[in-house]
Amino acid sequence: MQNENTEKQITPAAAPTVNSVPSEQDDFTPRYLDPDTLTFTRSEVGTARLEIRKEACYLRVVVRRLMPLSNPNQYISLAADEDTEIGILVDPSALDAKSLEILQEELDKRYFTPTIRKVYRVKEQFGIHEWEVETERGRITFLVRGLNQNIKQVPPARLFVTDVRGNRYDIPDYRELDAQSYLHIQRHL
Known part of the structure; x- marks a missing residue:
C-alpha cells in the first residue's frame, strides 16, 4: 500500500x-x-x-x-x-x-526541551502552579496544572516538567540547583 x-x-x-x-x-x-x-x-x-x-x-x-x-x-x-x-x-x-x-x-x-538552571518562584493558585525560571534561553514564566501528572522524575534526580501548552522543561539534577531553587522543587514534589 x-x-x-x-x-x-x-x-x-x-x-x-x-x-x-x-x-x-x-x-x-x-x-x-x-x-x-x-x-x-x-x-x-x-x-x-x-x-x-x-x-x-x-x-x-x-x-x-x-x-x-x-x-x-x-x-x-x-x-x-x-x-x-x-x-x-x-x-x-x-x-x-x-x-x-x-x-x-x-x-x-x-524535542526542544529548555534546561531549567534556576527556579525563582513557584506560586500555586486554584490548582495551577506558575513557575518563574531561568533557562539557557533566558528567564521565562509558565503554568503547570496537576503536578503529579506533569512532573516526571527519572531516577535519581532528573525532572521533566510539562506546562499547560505541552512544552517540556528539563532539570537534569535538581540536587545541583542553588539552595532556593532546590527548596522550591522540594516543596512541590
Missing part, C-alpha cells in the same frame, strides 16, 4: 531483503534502514524529505527518538506521517553530512 506522502515507488528487481517494504502480515517487524541508501533534503516549503535509493522518496518525514533519554543519538524512527513508520535508523552518524544536519534540525524541533 502506497502512502500519499510517497512521491515515487521503485520496485526492486531482487528478492526482498531486510530493508524491503514489509508486507501487511509482518507490520510489527522492525525495518532497519541502511544509512548509505538514505538522503535527506529540504522541500521548497522547508519540510524534511527522505529518499531511499532505488525505492521511494517521501515528501515529508516525521522523526522520533525511540530512546530519547537513554540513547538519544541512535535508534531514530522515520515515518511518512504520524502513524506510518518507514523504518528505524540505528546510527545516524553514518549519514552524509548534509543529511545528518537536516535530521538533527528535525530532532531539535521535535
